[in-house]
Each structure stands twice: as C-alpha cells, then as structure tokens.
Amino acid sequence: MFIRKYWLPVSVFIVAIAGVGLYLLATQPPKDPVVIYKAVKPLEKSTAKVPVGDTSQGGHFHADGTWHEGPHETEVPPAETPAPRTTSGGYWSNGVYYRPAGYVPAYPRGQISSNPFFADGVPEHLKCPEKWIGVYAWASGEYSEVDQKMRQIYREVIEQYNPNRPIHEVWPRFIADELFYQANADIPPLDPDRHPPGSFAEFAAAPERAEAVDRIDWLVQNALDYPEVAKLMIEDSMTCFNAWRMELGFDKPDWNAVTLVDGRTFYERSGYRYEFTYTDGNQTFTSTSSHSGGPNAPLVRINLNETSDEELKALGIDYSIIPYRQEGK
Structure with missing residues (x-):
C-alpha cells in the first residue's frame, strides 16, 4: 500500500x-605569455668569394662562408593531419x-x-x-x-x-x-x-x-x-x-505571482484554481487564475474584502523563499 x-x-x-539543463563552468582565458626580448648581434657579412670558374647562378653561400654550387632539395614538411574528432x-x-x-x-x-x-x-x-x-x-x-x-x-x-x-x-x-x-x-x-x-x-x-x-x-x-x-x-x-x-534555476522568482484587482500580490499554490471577488462601491469584480492547476483542480474562492494580508499570505506560497532552509523545519 x-x-x-x-x-x-x-x-x-x-x-x-536526478541528475539537465547543463551548467557551464566559467573559466578565465589564459594570460598572454611574457616575452623577453634579447639584443642579438648581427652576423658579419661573409667575405668568401665564388670559386674561380663557378658562378653564383644557382649556387649559394652558407653562414660560415661555405659555397654550394646548386640549390638544396627543398624538404616539404608533411601536412598536419587533424586529430580524429571524438564524440x-x-x-x-x-x-x-x-x-x-x-x-x-x-x-x-x-x-x-x-x-x-x-x-x-x-x-x-x-x-x-x-x-x-x-x-x-x-x-x-x-x-x-x-x-x-x-x-x-x-x-x-x-x-x-x-x-x-x-x-x-x-x-x-x-x-x-x-x-x-x-x-x-x-x-x-x-x-x-x-x-x-x-x-x-x-x-x-x-x-x-x-x-x-x-x-x-x-x-x-x-x-x-x-x-x-x-x-x-x-x-x-x-x-x-x-x-x-x-x-536549480529552472524557475524564476515570482513565477507564481498574480496581481489582484485590489492591488495586492498573491502567490498561487501549485495544483489549484483560484477565484477572487472584490467589491468597490456598487461594483463587484470577479477574476480567476491558475498557474498550474488544470480544469479539474480544486477551486479556492477568496473574497478580497474579507481577507487580511496575513490570511492572504497564508493561503498562498512564495516558492522563492525555500522553506527547507529555515531552521525549525
């Protein structure tokens, strides 16, 4: 049973x-790296000469003055293969x-x-x-x-x-x-x-x-x-x-609040329908409201002229005030 x-x-x-909507963990972007610049003494120009009988066409000097007659074969670095994407x-x-x-x-x-x-x-x-x-x-x-x-x-x-x-x-x-x-x-x-x-x-x-x-x-x-x-x-x-x-942030404060015809705010309880009546002089106003009660939900009738602020508060509930965090609960 x-x-x-x-x-x-x-x-x-x-x-x-259990267990959403998913929350993103905020991370700070990395700071720019500190770069230290060091003065570099420029290399002296090589004074080596092209050997007799050779021309500089197609040849080249190395930094140490060594002469090579023909160009080196250019090595093409392998193309970077992107890592396979995992899901x-x-x-x-x-x-x-x-x-x-x-x-x-x-x-x-x-x-x-x-x-x-x-x-x-x-x-x-x-x-x-x-x-x-x-x-x-x-x-x-x-x-x-x-x-x-x-x-x-x-x-x-x-x-x-x-x-x-x-x-x-x-x-x-x-x-x-x-x-x-x-x-x-x-x-x-x-x-x-x-x-x-x-x-x-x-x-x-x-x-x-x-x-x-x-x-x-x-x-x-x-x-x-x-x-x-x-x-x-x-x-x-x-x-x-x-x-x-x-x-958990799925609902916003005051999601169940309704402003009544007499200007007061009422916080509806889930699972109910409400009917409010208010008489001002010779006029009587009637309104109905329900944030989460279907057509077959229990109907609560409230005469605003006869209901004090304390009584009105007791009839509703402000879900943004978590009762389970209050000592003595």
Whole structure:
C-alpha cells in the first residue's frame, strides 16, 4: 500500500531531481605569455668569394662562408593531419542507447553514501547495479526493471535507514549534490525513432533534453544519502518539487505571482484554481487564475474584502523563499 499510494508523486519528482539543463563552468582565458626580448648581434657579412670558374647562378653561400654550387632539395614538411574528432558517440537500437566502447561516466556513484547508517558500507542489495552506472532510465530499455528496483531501494531506505536529521541541515547538501549532477550530466541524444527530428515528439521531450533527469545511479545516490528528502517528496511533494526547481534555476522568482484587482500580490499554490471577488462601491469584480492547476483542480474562492494580508499570505506560497532552509523545519 505504501508504494501504490505514494510512488506516483515520488516517481514524478525523482524523474525530475536526478541528475539537465547543463551548467557551464566559467573559466578565465589564459594570460598572454611574457616575452623577453634579447639584443642579438648581427652576423658579419661573409667575405668568401665564388670559386674561380663557378658562378653564383644557382649556387649559394652558407653562414660560415661555405659555397654550394646548386640549390638544396627543398624538404616539404608533411601536412598536419587533424586529430580524429571524438564524440560522446553511442547509438540507438530497438529503443536502447548504447554508449561507445570505453565510455566512462562522469562521477559514478550509488555504491557508497554519506548517510551515517552506511558508515560501514552500503548493503549489496541497496547498491546501484553495475550495468546501470551512468545509464539513464529512459534510455536503458529496462524501465520496468529500473522502476521496480527503485521502489525497493527507496522504500527500504526511508523505512530502515533514515537518520531523521533536521531538514534545514540536509537540504543545502542535497541541493549542492543536485547542482553537481546537473553540471556533470552527459545526457544521451533523443531516440530518432521515437522523436523524429523536427517533430512535435522531439519538441515535447523537454525533460529528456533540458534537465539531467533519470540517471539511475544518481537516483540511487539520492535515496542513500538523503532519506529525509526522499520522505519529504512523499509528504510535501508539490512544495518540494517547486523548491528544487527554484534552487536549480529552472524557475524564476515570482513565477507564481498574480496581481489582484485590489492591488495586492498573491502567490498561487501549485495544483489549484483560484477565484477572487472584490467589491468597490456598487461594483463587484470577479477574476480567476491558475498557474498550474488544470480544469479539474480544486477551486479556492477568496473574497478580497474579507481577507487580511496575513490570511492572504497564508493561503498562498512564495516558492522563492525555500522553506527547507529555515531552521525549525
């Protein structure tokens, strides 16, 4: 029941948290080399003469005065052959992406953990299988098997290996790891059979293109290192997901803000629709708004004339203020 009831919101967020959009590491251009100029004494002109009977036509002097009658054969330096260009390579076959031979994934994990419960090592059955190190679930061809393994690992770690550290201590470390994953992602190209170039399917595959999502060993690593966050995904999934997107820069501050007819600002909660009414004299204004709630989302009706600033703030949420960084959370 635990998995059936909670896995859907967990899986939605898990697919989002792993591992992007890619961050470029800024590097400073190298400084110009220091050049030291040294005065050079010019060579004295040779006073050697052309031997009698010879002419200077076709001959030449060397710097030491030696005369050669004919020209040397000019040696043409071999043309530079450009080094072969290597790529991340790989190819798709029957829905599975195969990396090139010798491929080494960036930052392979899933075998050790910073979780104090695993100070003596991670049990074998909780480790990421070797065949999935550096592999993205959506490019593995084994999504059902991956899903089953992830359920088993997340459930056991949350239930048996959760040190229950304060979330305000764990969350910054979790985000630091997430930023590292995003910066070091090596996302496979889209399968041309499923996402033909220029098709709507290619355009719609934003999560697979824009974010470092679904790398299996990093999914395992999140569970092993931060059971508190994994549990948070279940208990507060929508806020957790939006806070994660805000921390990683996928959303901008005030993305869920709406200016109301009475001039106040309201921050909508995800998954709801809102209806605002406001009476000014003999006129009543009604407006509806929703940033992320579909037509069947719960409707929240707010009478602005009867709602104080404190009450209005409590009804919404400003996702740019990360609640999990606040002590006491």
